[in-house]
Amino acid sequence: MIRFVIGGLEKNQIKQEIEKAGGDQVEAVVSTDFEGAKKIKAGEADYYIGACNSGGGAALSVVIGILGYSNCSTVAKAGGRPKQETIEKLVKEGKLAFGTAVESIDTAVPMIVEEILKNRG
Template identity: 65%
Template sequence: MLRIVIGGLKKDVIERSAKAAGGDKVQVTVTSDFDAAKKIKAGDADYYLGACNSGGGAALSVCIGILGYSNCSTVAKNGKKPNPAEIEKLVSEGKIAFGMSVEGIEEAVPLIVNSLLKKNNLA
């Protein structure tokens, strides 16, 4: 089971999208971005999903500070659609924190969750 923590804006939409994509293969916890990053660092969660208006600022800033820049990536910036091939690449590279714009949540979250399930042999 993947343990996903959620922070940022529109947490309810991210939560609903993650649960719909992962079903009983994901455990989703809604919290603050600070607590989410601490949970990952402590080994109490596996992945972070967060959103802000731009997709790259507040969605990931705390995670970058706590988990390191190399573990984080923006997958859907404001005004742009998420790229499935890019998400697959980021997941395969071992990224654990994903940021997106609020307008990209419903498209990006299922792509991320499905890629994570595949990587972890849960698909």
């Protein structure tokens, strides 16, 4: 079971996308960015996904402060679209937290979840 914590804007939409993409292989918990990052650091969750209007600011700023910049990445900025090859690279690098613009939740979140499931082991 891969455990996701969710923060930022449109948390329920993110949760629905995680559950749709991961089915019974995932658990998704709506949280705050602060509490979610603390859960990852404590080993109580595996990944964080957050959204904001820009994709990088409020989606990840607190999480970066707790988990470190090298563990976090924006996958889709406002006006942009996520790229499968970029998400694949970030997951393989071991990133733990992903931020996206609200407008890209429906495409970015399934890509992230599917890539994590593909690479777990």
